[in-house]
Amino acid sequence: MGTVTAQAAPSLLRFATAGSVDDGKSTLVGRLLHDTKSILADAYEAVERVSRDRGLETADLALLTDGLRAEREQGITIDVAYRYFSTPHRTFILADCPGHVQYTRNTVTGASTADALVVLIDARYGVVEQTRRHLAVAGLLRVPHVIVAVNKIDLLEFAEAPFRTIAADVAAHAKALGLPDVHCVPVSALLGDNVAVRSAHTPWYTGPTVLELLETLPSIDQGADIQQAAFTGWRVPVQWVLRPQEAALSPEHREYRGYAGQVAEGVLRVGDAVTVLPSGQHSVIAGIDTATGELDSAHAGQSIAVRLADNVDVARGDWLVSSIDAPRVQKSFHAHVAWLTDRPLRPRDRVLVQHGSATVAAMIISIDGILDISLPGGTLDKSILPGHELGLNDIGVVQLQLASPLPIEDYGRHRRTGAFCLVDPQDGNTLGAGTARAIVPGTGEDSHVTI
């Protein structure tokens, strides 16, 4: 096993799996873990033992991911489970999102950090409502890559025609939702066809397996977000002001002042013109520091500290942004909101908006529409009455008014500065997920607007 350390450092891919009940998602996850030799002997033996106790003939791989007592007792999966596995090429963080009960809550949670979303479809039934919902969430959250695993192809004698029909159906939905990169793969999770190993039963399919896709898709941590066309700016949320004074590790740093944060987007360089938001003050980057040394530049994903040339007022919650291409700060904006709690959201509700490292008070001005996934591509239904409320698992268009301005940007172009959470000001619980929209959706002639 000496080769393990000798290899070049592997990259990291975060992905989520989504499927409806009984379409074999747990089996697919189990198959991926099993075929990449990621299930350790004692964990597998425990699954075999419990499966036997329940009178099953083969090990139920779904038991690997059902971690809570209630899940095992009820035979259901309640919450997102995180799994870790690796191949020689990559390490993977898998957010396994259960398909029922709080399906949108779970899928939104898993997809929010994902480079790729794997959506399961039962080949016998094709695209169903849950599939459309999962694809809509992928579109809403701008998940860069979608892999559609058309499962149970063995039950259709590995026939090509039904797969082609489903793939065409998926492509139509993907186009309507504006999904940039969708791959359909015919698989049998149960037997392993095209999951980690190419199937001999599908000679008509010459594309990659699910695992091959996962091993080769560009990931955000690898800088995939950097490649955005025509954007030369950068964004850093200030998490903490490093001002050690007498707590400095060495006397030379007693007067140090740096702004610590994780680069949200773009590449910043020493000498770049800086705008501090929301105050609008200007300065220049004097230095980019890490504990292990100074950098000439830093890119999305890196945790750094920025020193500025001028003594400007910067606090936790502010943003440092490139003066070229700096966003405007806003007090009123529209957003898609996925509502993730039982108590409905209503106009005039008071909430907190958590954006970057800032939290500000906000009020719901109006709820202008709700996503209707029964319509082609998943469209927003504008025909609802004003004052309608947003219930658990609903995705709607909401107008918000902020108590103080934030540099909120269009989520479609800026995944970090466009994302926010809605928080209950009383008990502090997370209520919903928001993605800001630069353009007011549904205005003008067309009352149905794709997300």
Added chain:
Amino acid sequence: MRDPHMSNAVATGLNTLDALESEGIHILREAVGTARKPVLLFSGGKDSVVVLHLASKAFWPGRVPFELLHVDTGHNFDEVLDFRDRTVERLGLRLQVASVQDYIDDGRLRERPDGTRNPLQTVPLLDAIAEHKYDVVFGGARRDEEKARAKERVVSLRDEFGQWDPRNQRPELWNLYNPRHLPGQHVRVFPLSNWTELDVWRYIEREGIELPSLYYAHEREVFERDGMLLTPHPAVKIREGEATAVRSVRYRTVGDASCTGAVESTAASIDAVIAEVAATRITERGATRADDRLSEAAMEDRKKEGYF
């Protein structure tokens, strides 16, 4: 559709360890940024050592801006306690110790029939959190350790009784962590949530992090009980029929001597340990923690009561 075999080499990309380190630093800064009085649960075990290392990077060039708390079962290995104290001294930090022994001595806790003291840590831990008014409690737990942990959030809310409610967790979206809590509640924060045992070891190698010597293979007098190799200790009496022998062993986890087993190993260097961990077929806790073998939901039950 694009060719999936296109090059994914991006000059500015982060490798796995870079990405995990940056995420851990982000979580630490975010939690400290909202905390009134944060603390790190520090045992001298490798995971808490890595969290402390991340904190020293996150808050450079200043000192780590929080104190450390160790819940001492009274049955810890001397090497680990020495290491703990040296580390605290080197970084100029303050260490609080909550002693399970004190609770047993004055009758607030009773020794269990099996002699295991791990489950007894919960009460002193919760008392220390209340006494010192900690509101953000960092720990080194990882989701790959155990099935119940796999479902826990990075920022995990605990109620007035320190309890975890797995069915009522906040959704954790993007990298926006929500540490808000009411008076009396606190949050546990796990910066290594997304790390595996192998990631931890590779990071220890890359950063040259010092660990207690127990983690590397050494000759030790051990005896076998319930399939585990235990070392004779005032807390671990050898029973009839159990015989000790000197073997080459190392520890994958360092906890209470009464329930933490060694594994047979010749991995005396970090390279050898990484190769061994990469090739292992047994989970870390399955190999070395008797208390996790008690039942299928042993960890979930302890966590619900307020355990780490």
